[in-house]
Amino acid sequence: MLDTILIGLSLGSILLLVALGLSIIYGSMGVINMAHGELVMIGAYSTVLAQIHMGLSLFAAIPLAFVVCFALGLLIEKFVVRRLYGRLFDTLLATWGVAILLQQAIRLEFGLSFFGIHIAGLGPGLQSVKVPDLLSEPIFIGEFLIQPYRAFIIIISILLAVITWLLMYKTRMGQQIRAIMRNKDMAAACGINVRKVNALTFAYGAGLAGVAGVMMSGFKTVMPDMGSSLVVDGFLVVVVGGVGSLVGTIVASGLLGQVNGIFAALSNDIIARAIVFGVVIAIIIWRPQGLLNYKGR
Amino acid sequence: MLKHDHLRIAAYAIFIVTVLSLPVFFDEFWLNRASKYLVYGMLGIAISLCWGYAGILNLGQGLFFGAGAYMLGMSLKLASPTSLQQGGAGPVPDFMLWNAEPGAVTDLCCINSGSYLWLPFQSQAFGFIMAIVLPVLLAFILGSVMFRKGVSGVFISIITLALVLLVRLLVVDAQALTGGFNGLTDLGGLTFGGYEFDPYSVATYYLAAVSLILILLGTRLLVNSRAGLVMQGIRDDENRAKYLGFDAAAYQTFFFCVSAAISGFAGLLYVVTSEFVSPTFMDLAFSISMVIWAAVGGRGSLLGACIGAIVINMLGATISESEVFVESWQAIVGLFFVLVVLFMPNGMAGVVHGWCRRLTTKSSKSEIGGQLQ
Numbered sequence: 249m250l251d252t253i254l255i256g257l258s259l260g261s262i263l264l265l266v267a268l269g270l271s272i273i274y275g276s277m278g279v280i281n282m283a284h285g286e287l288v289m290i291g292a293y294s295t296v297l298a299q300i301h302m303g304l305s306l307f308a309a310i311p312l313a314f315v316v317c318f319a320l321g322l323l324i325e326k327f328v329v330r331r332l333y334g335r336l337f338d339t340l341l342a343t344w345g346v347a348i349l350l351q352q353a354i355r356l357e358f359g360l361s362f363f364g365i366h367i368a369g370l371g372p373g374l375q376s377v378k379v380p381d382l383l384s385e386p387i388f389i390g391e392f393l394i395q396p397y398r399a400f401i402i403i404i405s406i407l408l409a410v411i412t413w414l415l416m417y418k419t420r421m422g423q424q425i426r427a428i429m430r431n432k433d434m435a436a437a438c439g440i441n442v443r444k445v446n447a448l449t450f451a452y453g454a455g456l457a458g459v460a461g462v463m464m465s466g467f468k469t470v471m472p473d474m475g476s477s478l479v480v481d482g483f484l485v486v487v488v489g490g491v492g493s494l495v496g497t498i499v500a501s502g503l504l505g506q507v508n509g510i511f512a513a514l515s516n517d518i519i520a521r522a523i524v525f526g527v528v529i530a531i532i533i534w535r536p537q538g539l540l541n542y543k544g545r
Numbered sequence: 546m547l548k549h550d551h552l553r554i555a556a557y558a559i560f561i562v563t564v565l566s567l568p569v570f571f572d573e574f575w576l577n578r579a580s581k582y583l584v585y586g587m588l589g590i591a592i593s594l595c596w597g598y599a600g601i602l603n604l605g606q607g608l609f610f611g612a613g614a615y616m617l618g619m620s621l622k623l624a625s626p627t628s629l630q631q632g633g634a635g636p637v638p639d640f641m642l643w644n645a646e647p648g649a650v651t652d653l654c655c656i657n658s659g660s661y662l663w664l665p666f667q668s669q670a671f672g673f674i675m676a677i678v679l680p681v682l683l684a685f686i687l688g689s690v691m692f693r694k695g696v697s698g699v700f701i702s703i704i705t706l707a708l709v710l711l712v713r714l715l716v717v718d719a720q721a722l723t724g725g726f727n728g729l730t731d732l733g734g735l736t737f738g739g740y741e742f743d744p745y746s747v748a749t750y751y752l753a754a755v756s757l758i759l760i761l762l763g764t765r766l767l768v769n770s771r772a773g774l775v776m777q778g779i780r781d782d783e784n785r786a787k788y789l790g791f792d793a794a795a796y797q798t799f800f801f802c803v804s805a806a807i808s809g810f811a812g813l814l815y816v817v818t819s820e821f822v823s824p825t826f827m828d829l830a831f832s833i834s835m836v837i838w839a840a841v842g843g844r845g846s847l848l849g850a851c852i853g854a855i856v857i858n859m860l861g862a863t864i865s866e867s868e869v870f871v872e873s874w875q876a877i878v879g880l881f882f883v884l885v886v887l888f889m890p891n892g893m894a895g896v897v898h899g900w901c902r903r904l905t906t907k908s909s910k911s912e913i914g915g916q917l918q
Contacts, residue, residue, distance in 0.1 A: 280699065328883060328887065331887055332886070332887070335890070336698070336699055337602055337699070337702075338886050338890065340602075340699070340702070341836065341837070341840055341882070341886050342882075342883050342886040342887060344833055344837075344882070345837075345879045345880070345881075345882035345883035345886065346879070346883060347879075348875055348876065348878065348879030348882070349876055349879040349880055349883070351875075351879075352872075352873070352875050352876035352879060353876070355872070356872055356873065356876065359873075361872070362873075476829065476830070480706065480707075480710065480829065483703060483706075484703070484707060487700065487703050516718075518714050518717065518718045519714075519718060521710075521714055522711050522714040522715055522718070525707045525708070525710055525711035525714070526711055528707050529704050529707050529708060529711070532696065532700055532703065532704050533690055533691065533694050533696060533704070536694065536695060536696045536697070536700050
């Protein structure tokens with residue numbers, strides 16, 4: 249029973265990492281970032297490349313992936329998202345286009361494959377990442393077996409959730425983000441540089457996705473289309489939790505992770521995923537604003 | 546004197562004549578491909594009707610397409626020679642035999658649990674009708690729940706997206722009943738009044754072409770009707786329409802159902818022309834592709850979305866035949882799509898509309914000038 253709960257928790261914490269970024273981006277900017285899953289994929293590939301070309305371990309890849317995705321997020325915001333504020337459906341479509349582009353960039357090795365140049369670790373094939381020894385030895389606590397990698401994922405997710413909470417509620421920047429969430433125009437009138445804050449918010453969300461990618465790379469094969477299903481799951485979490493609500497996102501990712509874990513243990517993975525989708529549909533129809541919605545919008 | 550309506554009628558006429566005259570220029574191999582593009586054109590119309598005119602962005606249109614495809618596909622599977630010669634009393638699909646427990650009776654009624662669901666599909670008329678009825682039924686249930694509950698905007702997109710993935714998983718999981726990942730292959734032909742529609746024939750092409758034209762004209766009349774105008778009013782300001790006494794949910798459900806019916810019919814025709822059914826019809830990527838076609842063609846224009854779907858697929862198929870572009874075609878679509886959303890929010894049709902407007906205003910100006918002189 250305990251191991252089932254632990255599996256559910258680790259699934260939930262991966263979901264949380266993916267959903268945190270989506271949630272603050274959607275909440276504060278009204279942008280649906282369909283390329284978020286591809287940012288996770290880029291994070292995973294940063295780990296692969298760092299391991300092959302620089303000999304860096306998974307731990308060192310965490311800040312690296314954050315920085316890479318943060319920078320990429322800034323670029324996406326500058327060239328695409330910035331032009332689409334207030335056009336919700338268009339952000340969804342344009343970022344889907346960006347997602348296709350990112351996927352193909354990895355698959356085509358940034359276009360170099362046309363010139364016969366190959367970069368080890370990129371391309372359409374499958375990649376894997378070596379998990380540090382520290383995290384691969386199972387630990388026994390009493391009679392319970394604990395997979396240290398799962399525990400590591402949970403700890404990192406909690407850590408990032410706490411950092412995000414601190415950023416949102418204890419810093420000047422966070423105060424500005426929350427002001428923009430409440431009322432963008434009023435915030436602008438009060439002298440907040442909405443453009444700059446939005447750009448940084450988007451980049452921070454992208455950075456979180458990159459870290460999620462590092463976590464994913466440790467227990468799943470890394471491939472160019474690994475991100476597309478993630479963004480769907482992330483979105484379901486965001487919507488179920490209530491847009492812009494950090495607590496809601498945490499509760500929803502825990503809930504959906506557990507539902508997935510329990511039903512996967514009872515039947516099979518496919519049925520478990522199907523049940524998660526069913527639960528999500530039921531919740532949205534029951535409470536279109538999500539479980540814990542951000543009041544005052 | 547040029548009027549905007551005249552240009553529109555001219556555009557429809559050119560399109561219809563082109564579609565009808567293709568068999569003069571192409572052989573049957575190309576006609577088969579062309580009929581698939583026409584099917585995609587129907588999906589473009591369905592998306593445009595639902596999204597452009599009713600303001601409902603359905604990210605799971607593949608659900609209706611897939612439902613239509615599976616319904617007729619089941620009938621055609623039972624009509625295939627291999628299904629007919631399995632040694633039982635009636636036809637039995639081959640994959641059911643592979644999945645059957647040893648000693649099971651080789652009969653559709655009880656070869657595995659649930660296989661009796663296939664029994665009515667021995668009649669092709671049943672499969673044909675269900676290919677439209679089932680999508681409409683699904684849309685009606687889903688639509689009435691969603692719209693009555695006041696679910697709106699992007700939440701509808703998320704629900705439809707989750708639903709199509711849910712159904713896809715269930716279809717894949719029910720391997721013994723649906724063929725799982727493989728879908729339904731090795732299908733028989735659609736027979737209608739003793740005539741069998743060979744996918745590589747002019748008759749099948751005309752089946753697709755005439756259907757497309759009827760759907761195009763039908764939806765055109767629909768959006769110009771009172772119901773269509775009310776729907777556009779609801780799209781632009783739902784609350785205002787409600788205060789005026791219109792039942793917004795009923796209109797939304799109705800348009801959602803019409804769009805589902807068109808998609809189901811498109812699924813049915815796709816099976817006739819391509820001779821297989823696959824769970825990939827319900828992949829998220831396919832559903833979003835449909836939205837892309839409609840967005841590039843112009844969501845606010847039925848003809849535009851239809852042509853968008855046809856042209857993108859035609860280009861895609863042609864370009865991906867040349868070796869250099871096989872890999873990069875996807876990237877080109879992605880880039881093109883981003884550019885269209887950024888710079889042409891109304892798609893190609895929007896650009897053409899702009900030209901036409903300039904043309905018509907210019908000519909009316911010169912006319913006024915002529916009167917003054």
